[in-house]
Each structure stands twice: as structure tokens, then as C-alpha cells.
């Protein structure tokens with residue numbers, strides 16, 4: 001059956017309204033947050049239930065047609081890039097918060113629920129959903145699960161993986177099943193979270209809710225240089241403080257944020273550091289004083305302490321707008337996402353600076369300093385021939401640096417289509433083969449979001465070392481022992 | 483056999499025949515190999531694959547009596563020779579070690595730098611690899627998560643003898659599938675864990691244990707809920723009780739000296755006038771209850787009173803229940819020697835917990851009990867698990883039959 005036939009079948013299951021084949025409407029879905037990869041989806045479906053998704057997946061499997069799940073489409077690695085020859089399954093109609101259970105500190109949500117909406121619903125009970133990607137006003141929890149998303153506060157609270165207790169999934173066979181932690185069997189949930197939509201589609205998610213902290217304290221410290229800021233970060237972590245967040249911006253990104261939102265950061269700063277502590281008042285007060293002292297000792301020439309939420313928001317405003325703000329100082333830019341051991345920050349930043357000067361490509365640095373997650377913004381003028389290429393090259397060099405320093409090619413945005421070609425620089429063929437054994441177990445037909453994460457698919461039929469004859473115990477009739 | 487032994491001897495210095503006392507739940511290994519490097523371990527596994535040997539990994543034997551006996555056991559791979567600290571990047575709060583290192587030894591190394599792996603091991607002497615393979619954890623998982631949450635990178639030797647890794651040595655990393663989590667709790671059925679990298683935490687400046695006794699589970703449960711929903715951020719909330727008797731609630735508070743005093747006092751207030759604050763843990767803290775049968779019970783925290791009631795009604799008066807009331811994970815130690823005395827309460831528990839959701843897994847039991855009962859109960863997504871097993875170990879040679887669903 002071709003796509004047209006499939007679309008007709010989908011209409012039978014879902015009704016006209018939920019099946020999109022009109023090219024104008026399909027265009028809405030041609031890319032995610034990584035806009036330079038585009039493909040028109042063959043068909044888009046907007047299911048309401050897990051059963052519908054299971055039926056859609058079964059139809060795709062029967063027809064041998066690939067399919068891709070999509071939440072809010074904010075992903076930055078092209079994970080939700082559709083297939084022209086395939087089906088895009090969008091969860092945006094599955095937005096019910098099914099249960100808020102403060103007594104057990106958990107909630108059950110449908111995959112399309114917007115991250116921040118869950119926090120809003122939990123807050124009256126004194127709780128929130130800890131993973132807080134900057135996109136939390138629009139990204140879906142299903143997308144968070146698929147990407148194992150982090151946020152500014154994951155230094156202390158961990159990533160999505162740490163906050164998901166169970167997922168109902170539609171397997172690539174079209175079966176509905178539940179995978180969870182501590183079930184006595186394999187931790188399939190652990191493998192599923194962060195698998196970028198390649199192991200199935202999650203249709204219901206049980207998450208952990210976190211108690212709202214008693215106190216939050218935030219400061220902004222301005223330094224002459226990135227090095228001085230880096231020294232402060234090391235001193236804070238070295239003192240045994242685990243801040244809720246510790247974020248750094250360099251001069252260029254401060255300039256951009258200033259131009260965009262007039263955040264009023266101290267003029268002349270070569271770097272600013274935002275440090276936030278939260279928790280029991282008795283704990284935070286003591287540690288906050290220490291953080292302030294360590295910042296001064298590292299050379300902070302100005303420290304601002306937020307005395308209320310309005311002031312805190314002002315401090316965060318510059319940081320939160322940083323990505324979009326570089327649009328003010330550059331016609332185009334690439335957002336990179338790489339990780340290095342935190343102690344390598346000064347060396348790596350100095351090297352990025354050198355590379356930038358050598359190539360004449362400007363780089364604005366914004367990063368989660370506490371866990372060494374860099375987000376260099378590589379600026380270029382897309383009207384200038386070859387500029388995009390040069391930016392791409394520099395961006396790739398930065399990933400090389402991350403790998404050289406024992407880091408990772410992605411800390412939170414995922415591999416998707418964008419970085420699959422970099423995977424062999426971080427992992428051996430055997431590493432990738434082993435990961436794909438999981439993929440073969442879940443999706444032997446390779447129809448579930450194919451072409452993402454791995455540079456080359458593994459043929460699931462060709463299991464190396466597979467036994468050619470029946471096992472002796474099988475022959476003896478004891479196979480059920482296994 | 484001597485032919486196989488010499489083939490193994492060519493790739494690994496420490497190879498010998500198995501001794502009678504080295505049986506895994508009664509199944510005697512024909513041979514034992516103790517590689518001292520990852521490369522040696524890989525070679526051993528390659529030879530095992532060539533010779534079609536069933537392989538059971540062994541650390542310090544703290545949990546080798548868990549689960550079911552292997553269907554076959556030709557070769558025990560002893561990991562205790564793999565005991566190096568590969569890298570401790572103190573400034574990055576990261577450590578990478580070989581799997582045969584004991585968690586206790588690791589703790590000593592880290593403590594010298596004012597750091598720790600925030601993972602409690604209920605059984606002293608456990609190796610890192612064994613702890614991961616059994617997904618063991620203790621009280622502090624309330625705040626820090628369990629082994630799978632602290633693991634940031636893993637190296638395994640596959641069934642075919644090839645070395646594969648996943649994750650890395652940075653805390654934040656989403657490149658590729660998280661095989662570390664998949665291996666955690668796999669009880670040696672998917673591969674041999676040879677190296678592990680963890681995120682670390684600073685050792686707290688101060689600790690306080692606040693304990694209080696309650697007449698029954700209802701009152702104890704209320705106290706647990708009070709602390710759980712408080713602002714005091716406990717690292718652990720534990721309960722300890724003899725079914726039918728009083729219940730002790732224990733709360734661990736960690737942090738800076740000034741903060742811990744105030745927080746412990748506040749927690750003590752929530753626990754009532756009988757609460758006691760101490761620097762050292764109560765003697766039951768973080769240990770498995772005694773008894774010949776150990777049952778691991780998992781359910782949302784609110785299930786606690788129900789679990790205790792079911793055990794009481796199921797004839798388990800006198801059994802000890804202990805565990806993480808804030809997380810929803812407990813252990814029950816039963817003295818029962820007869821299968822029905824375990825099967826009865828187990829069935830009751832599974833029935834009431836299933837919809838919550840929750841379950842009860844028997845970790846160890848006397849042979850008569852083990853042979854009669856289903857140790858795991860219903861495990862969701864078992865067909866998918868079998869397919870994972872088939873991919874990782876197509877010949878079903880790794881700890882065959884030891885795991886859920888006969889895997």
C-alpha cells in the first residue's frame with residue numbers, strides 16, 4: 001500500500017480532521033528547531049489515544065512505511081525531521097494531565113503535555129517538574145523523554161531520565177506495553193529515555209515531582225574575563241557546593257542579550273556568572289555567603305543579589321534570551337551543544353577563541369558551566385557566499401575539541417540527523433553496533449524514526465556470532481530453561 | 483576440558499578448575515578464570531564464545547545466591563582482579579573504575595578527596611560490577627537516585643568477546659543509547675561489566691539521623707508523609723518494623739554544619755516528642771533484614787500501610803520489613819522454610835500491588851522455596867526483554883536461566 005492508501009486507512013481510524021495530506025498544511029511540519037534540515041512529510045496524523053497510535057504503527061509496519069514521532073517540534077538536532085516517504089505522528093492533541101499525586105510525589109501525563117504546564121499544575125500542591133529546558137513553555141514531555149532533556153537546573157536535579165518512573169509505549173510492532181524502573185526485569189526504560197524516538201512512541205508518562213524549595217537565592221557576578229569566571233566556578237564546586245544552576249556568558253553573548261532585552265548586566269564585563277542556590281533556608285544562606293566570597297576572591301568586580309522574584313527574573317532574562325538575542329548581532333548563527341569535563345573549561349574556551357580568530361568566524365559563548373555543557377553560538381552572515389560553510393566547519397572543530405578533552409558531542413540536544421556523522425568519533429564500531437542491538441530488539445524492521453542517531457543502520461538479521469545449529473540443550477528438549 | 487582450560491590459559495594467566503565450594507546455587511563451574519585486565523577479560527570471553535561455554539560473572543559473591551541457579555555454568559569469570567581506579571577527576575566530581583573494585587575501597591579513595599559515590603551498599607564487600615548488575619542501592623537513593631542514576635559511563639565485554647562502551651566520563655551526555663542503565667540490574671545476562679564511570683558528590687560536612695518509634699504503621703506512615711512533603715530535603719527516609727509490632731522511622735539529613743542542626747531539629751519536631759537525633763545511624767540502617775528468604779517490594783510510598791497489613795494477614799507476623807519509605811522500595815526478610823509460607827503472602831502482595839503499580843521479587847530463598855515459586859511474578863514487557871537478550875546473547879550463554887522469565 002502506498003502513502004495514499006495508508007492515509008485513507010488512517011482516516012478510517014482517526015477521522016478526516018486528524019489526517020493531513022494537504023501540502024500547504026504539511027509544510028508546518030517540515031522541520032523541527034533545527035531549521036536547515038527540511039523534508040515534507042508524506043502524511044501527518046494527529047491521534048488522540050495510544051490505541052490509535054498503535055493502529056497507525058501497525059499499518060505502517062504492514063506497509064513497510066517509516067514513521068516519525070513529533071511532539072512540539074522544538075528539537076535542535078533534527079530528531080523529528082519527517083520522511084517524505086513516511087508518516088509523521090504528532091502528539092499535540094494528547095495534552096491531558098491524567099493525575100497529580102502529591103502523596104506519592106508523582107504525576108501521570110500524556111506525551112503532548114507541555115513541560116511548563118505540568119509544573120503549573122503541580123505548583124499549587126507544592127511541587128514542580130524539575131527538568132526545565134529553556135524551551136519549557138512549548139516543548140512536550142514526550143519530546144523531553146525522547147531527548148533526555150536537561151535544563152539550567154539539571155546540575156543539581158538531573159535530567160529527564162532521573163524524573164521518569166514509567167512509560168507506556170507503543171512498540172515498533174504496534175503493541176502497547178509499559179516499561180518502568182524497578183520492575184524486576186531489564187531497565188528498558190533506561191534505554192528508552194534519550195533514544196530520540198527510535199525505540200517506539202511513548203503514550204503515557206509517569207514522572208516524579210519535586211518539592212518546591214523553601215528558598216531560592218540568585219546572584220550575578222561580573223568578571224573581567226572568562227578565565228576569572230571559570231576560576232570562580234571551580235572554587236565553588238571545589239568547596240563542595242552543589243548549586244541549582246551555574247551559568248556563564250561571555251562578552252559577545254552579553255552584548256547580544258543587552259541589544260535584545262536590555263538586561264542591564266554590568267558594563268564592561270568580559271564574562272558574567274549566574275549562580276542559583278536552592279533548598280532549605282538554613283543550608284542556602286550559609287552556602288550563598290560562601291559563593292559570594294568565592295566570586296569576589298576570583299575577581300568579581302560587581303555582584304548583584306536578587307532580593308525578590310522580579311530581580312531574579314531580571315538576572316535570568318539575559319541568559320534565557322541569549323540564543324534568540326544573537327539574532328541582533330548576526331544575521332544567522334548555529335547553536336552548538338558539546339560537553340567537556342568542567343575543569344577543561346579555561347583551556348577549551350581559549351582554544352575556541354583562537355579558532356575563532358584564525359577563521360574570522362565570531363563565536364558567542366553561553367554555557368552551563370557547572371557541568372561543562374557548552375553552547376557556543378557560531379555567528380555568520382548567510383548572504384555571504386561560503387560563510388555558512390565556514391561556520392559549520394568551526395562548529396565541527398568545537399566538537400572535535402570536546403572529544404579530545406574526553407567530553408561528548410551532545411549534552412542535551414541529542415544526535416538526531418545533525419550529529420550522527422560525528423558518532424564514530426566518539427564511539428567505536430563495536431560500541432555503535434552494541435547500541436544498535438537494542439534498536440534491533442525493539443525495531444527489527446527499522447521503520448521507527450530511521451536515519452537518526454546512528455550513521456549507518458545495523459542489519460538486524462545479521463547477528464554476529466549467531467548460532468547456526470540449535471543449541472545442545474534445545475536439542476535435548478530443555479530449551480524452555482532459557 | 484583440559485583442552486578448553488589450556489585455551490583459556492593461553493589468554494589469561496589465572497585459570498583453573500572450579501572448586502566444589504564455588505557452586506552458583508549448587509551448580510558447579512567447570513572452570514574459573516580471573517582476568518587482571520579488560521583485554522584479558524575480553525580474550526576469556528572470546529574463547530568462551532568459541533568453545534560455547536556458559537559464563538557466570540562473579541564479583542565478591544555477596545549476591546551470587548540471588549535469582550535462580552544457572553541452567554549451565556562452564557566458566558566463572560572472577561572480576562576481583564579488575565580492581566583499579568582508572569581515573570579520579572576530583573575537580574570534575576567524576577571517577578572511572580574497574581568493575582571488580584569494591585565499593586568500600588572506592589569510598590576510601592574518594593573520601594581522601596572529600597568526595598563520595600552517593601550509593602549505599604547494603605552488603606559490605608560488594609564490587610562495583612556486582613552492585614550494578616544487581617541494581618543494588620540503599621537509603622540515600624531518595625535524594626541521589628540509585629546506581630543507574632549515578633552511572634555515567636560503562637564498558638562491557640559482550641558475549642562474543644568484543645569490548646563495547648556507552649556513555650562517557652562527563653555528567654551531561656546524551657550521545658547514543660544509555661547501555662549503562664540497561665546493564666544495571668541485568669544480573670550478568672547481557673554482558674560482563676568491566677568498567678564504570680560515576681558522577682560523585684561532595685562528602686557532606688555534617689550528618690544527622692533522626693529516629694522515632696511509632697506504635698503502628700498508620701502513625702509511622704503519617705510521619706513519613708510529613709517529612710516527605712516538608713522543606714527539609716532529607717537524604718533518606720527509612721522504616722524498620724517487625725510485622726505486627728512497632729515501627730521505627732529514620733530520617734537522614736546531610737549538609738553544612740549550621741544547616742543540619744536546624745533541619746534535624748525541624749524533622750524531629752515532625753516526628754514527635756519521642757524523636758531522637760544522633761550523628762550515627764541506627765544499627766538496622768541500610769541493611770537487608772535477616773531471614774532465609776529476602777523479598778524486594780516496590781510500590782508507591784502510600785502503599786506502606788497496605789503492605790504491612792497484607793503481610794500481617796498473610797501470616798508473616800514476626801517478619802522484618804525495612805526500607806525506603808520515601809521512595810517506595812522495601813525489603814522483607816522471611817524465616818519461612820516451607821514454600822506455602824512464602825507463596826501465600828507473596829501472592830497477596832502481588833495482587834494488591836499490581837495496579838498501583840508495584841511488585842514483589844524474591845531475591846533469595848531456600849532451595850525448596852525457590853524451586854516451587856515464581857521468584858519475579860508478572861514482569862511487564864517481558865517479550866521485549868527476551869528480544870534484548872537474544873540480541874546481546876544469541877547463544878544464551880551468559881548466566882542462562884538466572885533472570886526473570888527464565889532469561
Ligand SMILES: Cc1cc2nc3c(=O)[nH]c(=O)nc-3n(C[C@H](O)[C@H](O)[C@H](O)COP(=O)(O)OP(=O)(O)OC[C@H]3O[C@@H](n4cnc5c(N)ncnc54)[C@H](O)[C@@H]3O)c2cc1C
Pocket residue numbers: 032033068069070071072073074075076078079080091111132133134135138139140141142143144145146147148149150151152196197198200201202203323412413449
Ligand atoms: C529555544 C530553545 C531552547 C531549548 N533549550 C533546551 C534546553 O535548555 N535543554 C534541552 O535539553 N533542550 C533544549 N531545547 C531542545 C528541545 O526543546 C528539547 O529537545 C525538547 O525536549 C524537545 O521537545 P519537543 O516536544 O519539541 O520534541 P520534538 O522536537 O517534537 O521531538 C524531539 C524528538 O523526540 C521524538 N519524540 C517526540 N515525541 C515523542 C514521543 N511521544 N515518543 C517518542 N519519541 C518522541 C521525536 O521523534 C524527536 O526525535 C531547546 C530548543 C529550543 C528551540
